[in-house]
Amino acid sequence: MRTQIGILAVFSLFFLMLTPAYAIVTSMTLEKSFYTDQENIKFIGTQNGTEVIFVIIRDNNGNFEGMLSDPTPQEGEFSVIPRPVTNFFKSEGIYNATGFVDSQQEKDGFTIKLEYDGDKVFIVPDAILQLNAIPNKTVDVEKTITFTASITDSSIENPVFSLKNAPTGATIDSTTGKFVWTPSKSQGNIQDVHYNFDVIVTHGSQEDKESITITVKQAYVEPVKEPKTEPKETTPEPPTEPKELGIASFVDETKDPQSYVDRYNNEATYKAWFDENFPEYDSIYQAVGLKAPIALASFVDETKDPQSYVDRYNNEATYKAWFDENFPEYDSIYQAVGLKAPKELAPFVDPNLDPQYYVDRYNNEATYKAWFDKTYPDITIYEAVGLDEEEIVEEEFGECGVGTDLVDGMCVIVDNSKGGGCLIATATYGSEMAPQVQLLREIRDNQLMSTDSGISFMTGFNEFYYSFSPHIANMERESPIFKEMVKIGITPLLSTLSVMSYAETDSEVLGYGIGVILMNLGMYVAVPAIIIFKTRKYIRI
Structure with a gap:
């Protein structure tokens, strides 16, 4: 008997170990994504037993709104008896629905959040659904x-x-x-x-x-062709022989003529100088012997990227045919839209490599250079790889001050009735053509204005000099005695300035300039001071 009781106790203990202490709700949700006011709400879920399931609904303040249940759940799952939505949800807001088994307390159950918007009830999602921004x-x-x-x-x-x-x-x-x-x-x-x-x-x-x-x-629109009209019969005028102007006198034919065009387009003072002194030429291109660029085609909108026309020409067969038919006067689409056509590379060039690689090999490997020169005698290594060859362009000034003109790269004196030389020197010696005035003008244009340091000095000096020189010049014209005094005073200065004619570079202009300043300080300050000091000392004795 005792043996039987012991066996029964062990079996009962084993059965209790296999059975959980109590069943619990492991998940819960709505059977549908939402329920409207006209529908019955239903909860479904899972549990780890078969106990009776209760679902209590409370508002966000914890007030009881109602309860649903599943008195006969299946093993491991449940489905409560549906009830009308209006039984539980009276006003808009957030609600809590808690599912628990008969052996649990409500606080230990499984809770989900619901939202009622006045028309329907649905689960409040844990994540917010939002699209990433999509640009236009x-x-x-x-x-x-x-x-x-x-x-x-x-x-x-x-x-x-x-x-x-x-x-x-x-x-x-x-x-x-x-x-x-x-x-x-x-x-x-x-x-x-x-x-x-x-x-x-x-x-x-x-x-x-x-x-x-x-x-x-917008797709491309072919321009409307205006009907051709027969020209009126008129008596032709006798043809006039065009005047052969040739290259302008200031052009150095050893230099790239494009450098003159670039200066004309980029330097306002150079442009004004050319327009004033060479009106007989139609353009700077004619003056330097270049062909003026062809104007853009009529269909080109200058506010748009010209490359867009090239891309359409290369990618749209109908657009290419339309252009080739209507604009045969242009060598290519590049010329029509104002772009420089890409250079054609030599056959040996790999477009994926840096073109400088070939130039470096040419400059550093004698065998490579000999092979290239023999194989491609008509082009340079730069042309072969599509690079612009670097050129050392000597600086050209090309303009002189009033009273001088540029002749063979040098500013020379001309008879200019407009004036513009040194006001005090002109009034002192009576004419702009006086040798002393010519000396000052030549030093200004040929030495100072041809160097950066000289230009900087003249900019500051002119602001100071022209603040008082007109008054001094007027006083000289009104008083011959004062004029002679000024002549005596500036003669030593002119003598020392003649040294500046030997300066050619920035450093020489700076060196000679400092020397001239020191000489004039000695003549106009130091020597008079010594004379005054000696005189006063002699008088005391």
Whole structure:
């Protein structure tokens, strides 16, 4: 008997070890994504037993709103008896639904949050559904545009993508969010057309949308050809022989004529000097012997990137045929839109390599240089690899002050009635053609104005000098005695300035200039001071 009781006790203990202390709810949700006011709400879930299930609904303040139950759950799952939504949800807001088994307390149950918006009730999601920003797009007619819509929280599974008010032909993959559209000619043939629509993503009761604008660029429009009109018969005038001007006198034919064009286009003072002194030439190009660039084609909009026309020419057969037929006067599309045509590379050049690599080999490897010179005798290594050869261009000044003209690269004195020389010296010696005035002018134009340091000095000196020199010159004209006094005073200064004619470089201008200043300080300050001191001392004795 005792043995039987012992066996029964051991078996009972083993059975209790296999059975959990109490069943619990392991998950709970709504059977549908949401329920409207006209529907019955139903909760489903799982548990680790078969106990009776209770679901209590409370508002956000903890007030009891009602209870649902499943008195006969299946093993491991449950499904409560549905009840009308209006029994539990009276006002908009957040509610808590807690599921627990008969042997549990409510506080130990499984709780989910619900939201009632006045029309329907649904689970408050843990993650917020939101689309990443989609920038506006631009596309050409008959070109495919594609992008992929995505959400900020990648943990949300299986979002559904769709379009609203999208243009005809546009599609989006509901699973991946990939958008694809190829606008037809009719969708952008008249002018640039803007298509505004929404990209929408949904997940359960959540929804988000992103507005986007796609601009379809206008297809090219062939210009209207005006009808040809027969010219009126007129008596032709006798032809006039054009005057052969030749190259302008200031042009050094050993230099690149383009350097003169660049100065004309980039230096306002140089441009004014040319326009004033060489009006007989139609342009700077004619003066230096270059052919003036051809004007842009009539269809080119200068506000647009000219490369866009080249891209269309290379990628659209109809556009290429239209251009070739209507604009045969241009050598290429590059010339028509004002771009420099790309250089044609030699056959041995790999376009994926840095062209400088070939130049370095040419300069550093004698065998490579000999091979290139023998194989390509008509071009340089720079031309072969598409680089511009570096040129050392000597600085050309090309302009002189009033009273001098540029002749063979030097400023020489001319008879100029407009004046403009040294005001005091001109008034002192009576004429701009006086040797003393010519000396000052030549030093200014040929020495000082041909160096950077000299230009800087003259800029500051002119501001100071012309603040008082007109008054001194007027006083000289009114008083011959004062004029002679000034002549005596500036003669030593002119003698010392003649030294400056030997200065040619920046350093020489600076060195000779300092020497001249020191000599004049000695003559005009030191010597008079010594004389005055000696005189006063002699008088005392």
